[in-house]
Amino acid sequence: MKTITVHASQTYDIFIENGLLDACGTILKQTTKAQKAAIITDDTVEALYGARVRASLEKEGFEVIQFVFPHGELSKCSATLNQIYDFLCENSMTRTDCLVALGGGVVGDITGFAAATFLRGMDFVQIPTTLLAQVDSSVGGKTAIDLPGGKNLVGAFKQPVCVICDPRTLDTLPPEIFSDGMGEVIKYGMIRDAALFDLVAAHTQESISAVLEEVIAACIAIKRDVVEADEFDTGERMILNYGHTLGHAIESYYHYETYSHGSAVAAGMCMMAAKTCDPEVTERLKKCVKAYNLPTEVPADIRALVPLCGKDKKRAASQLRFIVCRVIGRAEIHTMPFDSFSLWMEA
Ligand SMILES: NC(=O)c1ccc[n+]([C@@H]2O[C@H](COP(=O)([O-])OP(=O)(O)OC[C@H]3O[C@@H](n4cnc5c(N)ncnc54)[C@H](O)[C@@H]3O)[C@@H](O)[C@H]2O)c1
Structure with a gap:
């Protein structure tokens, strides 16, 4: 496994290995104190990888909940963000719990922004599943949503607790x-x-x-x-x-x-x-x-x-x-x- 450490306002590791998706529970156990993990993903990625990620997290004893939204840039908006906040409230997520961004840059950006703002900030992990998300959007801590007036107009800098990068997930990319x-x-x-x-x-x-x-x-x-x-x-x-x-x-x-x-x-x-x-x-x-x-x-x-x-x-x-x-x-x-x-x- 390749490990790249980022020394930003928060120090964290990026793990890269083929097949790493199935180890996400073990990695998360070592990087957060969370009891509960909320997977945030889109419908396409959930159908492909949701079950594997859930199984890996549950095996390590996490209570797992999941919010799925329609794929595509149009979902990176305040309406979806509000639905995520409501979902986190309804499931009594606390500041010590953790969000899991499973998907491309859209999922990573909106989940990161939810993690930066819900309860004034909570842990989140990036599991990027597009090439763009693996090499770009999951690294660096920029999170955002779009407004009708333009892309990425509301956002925050929020570093993840770690990034779990499995290049094999790219096999299913169009x-x-x-x-x-x-x-x-x-x-x-x-x-x-x-x-x-x-x-x-x-x-x-x-x-x-x-x-x-x-x-x-x-x-x-x-x-x-x-x-x-x-x-x-x-x-x-x-x-x-x-x-x-x-x-x-x-x-x-x-x-x-x-x-x-x-x-x-x-x-x-x-x-x-x-x-x-x-x-x-x-x-x-x-x-x-x-x-x-x-x-x-x-x-x-x-x-x-x-x-x-x-x-x-x-x-x-x-x-x-x-x-x-x-x-x-x-x-x-x-x-x-x-x-x-x-x-x-x-x-
Ligand atoms: N935060 C940053 O620094 C940063 C940098 C660059 C881009 N971005 C943002 O990233 C977004 C674009 O990201 P993207 O290109 O990943 O788009 P995306 O998240 O919309 O993913 C593209 C499509 O691929 C599907 N998909 C994802 N993983 C898949 C897989 N493994 N197999 C099959 N289908 C899969 C998704 O469901 C979606 O339909 C934009 O919103 C952009 O603003 C952010």
């Missing part, structure tokens, strides 16, 4: 959701780790499963390092946004319907690389992106996308901060007046 997570994996290689990029580039969507444990651990280690240096996202954590400035613009231009987040980030990275890298670096990135069935560009005109780049949280007044990787494995934070950015991108 291929397009797996690809979506690969967008973030490729990003980690670009911003921090040329060896990780080489490993990922040497495989394809069909062959990567042989080295997935290694790839996931490498990504988590990068996110851990970045989070430890900037837990509350005031500086260096920004490098995780490589590909995201254009990526968010692409998602927004297509009304969040045509391109998934990972696809938009992949295209965003390639478009930024074309502006900033030697042609052979851009070609390597594009080849890698294509090997995971992700787009290297989008049909929308760059002049329509650029104005939307200012709409995410990285635009301070008229200045735009964005991430550039001129070589594979090293990210730089750039700041430019928004008008100059527009002219530069459109040139």
Whole structure:
């Protein structure tokens, strides 16, 4: 088993091993004093893995209760959050009990926010079951729900007591959701780790499963390092946004319907690389992106996308901060007046 320790405002371990789902009860027993564990999950993940997680927790003597909501981003909202609070009240959960987030980033984000706020804070464990959740959203302590006015507008920093990562749960992921997570994996290689990029580039969507444990651990280690240096996202954590400035613009231009987040980030990275890298670096990135069935560009005109780049949280007044990787494995934070950015991108 690989163990990665995160030293944030709370120190905790991330355990990574194929088949680890069945040991979640044993791990939780060692990491919390909870008597009762409330599994929060969505309907798809509950059908696939709910029984195994319940059995493992019950074997270790936990009283287990479970709240299941419909899968999908639309559930990451205040209505579901209120239902979770009511469920926790009805079941007399105390501050020493524990929430178990079993699922993708939607489950992790809303459960983490419930854990940060219910009774002013209680323990929670992350059991991420999508690639994106394993390499990204379950690590770092950002939790949130969406509002009608935008994504992740209400949230809190709340670190879990541990993260239990079983790469075998990814075997049941639909291929397009797996690809979506690969967008973030490729990003980690670009911003921090040329060896990780080489490993990922040497495989394809069909062959990567042989080295997935290694790839996931490498990504988590990068996110851990970045989070430890900037837990509350005031500086260096920004490098995780490589590909995201254009990526968010692409998602927004297509009304969040045509391109998934990972696809938009992949295209965003390639478009930024074309502006900033030697042609052979851009070609390597594009080849890698294509090997995971992700787009290297989008049909929308760059002049329509650029104005939307200012709409995410990285635009301070008229200045735009964005991430550039001129070589594979090293990210730089750039700041430019928004008008100059527009002219530069459109040139
Ligand atoms: N907190 C953070 O730092 C952070 C970082 C990145 C993204 N996010 C958030 O993460 C969310 C996206 O996460 P996601 O892509 O995991 O989406 P998701 O949680 O909606 O999962 C995608 C789909 O996969 C299904 N699924 C999950 N595990 C499965 C499995 N093992 N087999 C088959 N199906 C499975 C789910 O039911 C869902 O339908 C967004 O809300 C985003 O804002 C948070």
